[in-house]
Amino acid sequence: MSIWVDKSTKLMVQGITGNTAAYHTKLMLEYGTNIVAGITPGKANTKVEGIPVFNTVKEAVANTGGNVSIIYVPAKFAADAILEAVDAELDMVICITEHIPIKDMLMVKRYMEGKKTRLIGPNCPGIITAGECKIGIMPGYIHKKGRIGVVSRSGTLTYEAVHQLSQKGIGQSTAVGIGGDPIKGIDFIHVLEAFNEDEDTDAVIMIGEIGGNSEEKAALWIKENMKKPVVGFISGKTAPKGKRMGHAGAIISSGEGTADGKIGAMKNAGIYMSDTPSNIANTLIEALKENKLWRSEYED
Template identity: 90%
Template sequence: MSIWVNKSTKLIVQGITGNTAAYHTKLMLEYGTNIVGGVTPGKGNTEVEGIPVFNTVQEAVDNTGGNVSIIYVPAKFAADAILEGVDAGLDMIICITEHIPIRDMLIVKRYMEGKKTRLIGPNCPGIITPEECKIGIMPGYIHKKGRIGIVSRSGTLTYEAVHQLSQKGIGQSTAVGIGGDPVNGTDFIDVLKAFNEDEDTDAVIMIGEIGGNAEEKAALWIKENMRKPVVGFISGKTAPTGKRMGHAGAIISSGKGTAEEKIKTMKDSGIYMSDTPTNIANTLIEALKDNQLWRSAYED
């Protein structure tokens, strides 16, 4: 009942000895995430929360069999940390770091072409399969195991949607925060494809925001390919043109990337659109019932 991560995932924490990383390492361990090692150059042969620390990602992989990493490394070193994980052959890297220069991410993006590693982020909350594996900074307690997939550019709105669902007894298969930067690794379509192929996901909530055209591209893909109902929400309706709002990618330029433009394309593609962030769960219930996917389990 998940995509990409589960209880068997072996996690490596890059930058584990930093205050933020150590704090979230503790929380991830408490949630039940299988953390097998950490990496901080020059801090090898030490421990954090009982987790062995290595000098390089390759050393961590060789000694622990780790296959996924999470990066809590300062922005000026984060691109190199991603590349080190790619070179070590990791299946997936989740990069929490924000404010990575766009130029650095363009280099990373090009380097990763043809490589097996999937990058989620940067500037994202991470990925969670409820009650199995939490990789990131999201509050674990609001999540409930279930059959609804979530993909979002906004961390805060991911939590809002999850909390609404859980309060109504509706669990999640996996929630993925792809981040709000203009250059990132995994996009909406990547996640939608995975949910579309997952037998244990009934429907998907897709949360976007102003700026760029990722939502429009995803909507057109949904129209042509998605076999499951999708609920959408776009934040930033009141944002002024040309002014960056929060995320580096949330900026309207030359009339493109507006909320109105995105909402129209998504509605035209058959996506159930929530008019407010507080109505996401109710819109999801409507979509499930329209598609005869409502299950008694949702009412537990």
């Protein structure tokens, strides 16, 4: 009941000896995530929370079989950390770091073309498969195992949607925070494709925000390909043009990337749109019932 990560995932933490990384490593371990290695240059042969530390990602892979990494390193080193993970041919790398220069991410995007590794982030909360594997900074306790996929540009709105679902007894398969930077790894369509093929995901919640055109592209893909109901919400309806709202990518430029434009495109694609953040779960319930996907376990 998941996409991409589960109990079998062997996670490595890049920058594990830093304070933030060490803190979240402890929380991920407590959730049950299988962390097999840490990577910090010059810190080999030490341990953090009982996890062996290596100098390089390739050394960690050779010794532990790690296949996924999460990056907690300062912005000026983050691009190199991503490239190191790509060179080690990992299945996935999740970059939590924010404020990475756009020119660095442009270089990363070019380098990753045709490569095996999937990148989530940067500036994202990570990915979690409820009850199995938490890779990131999200609060694990709000998640409940189930059959609803969640994908979002906003970390806090991811938490809001997930908490609403869990409070109503509706569990999640996997929740993915793709991040709000203008240049990043995977986008909505990559996640939607995976949920569309996952037999244990019944419906998807997609949360976007102003800026860019990824929501419009996703709406077109949904209209042409999605076999499951999608519930949407767009934040930033009251944002003035030219003002960045939170994320670096959340900015209306030259009249493009507006909330109204995104909402219109999503409605045209048949997406069930929630008018407020507090109504996301109720909108999902309506979509499930209309599509005859309501399950007895959802009843209070």
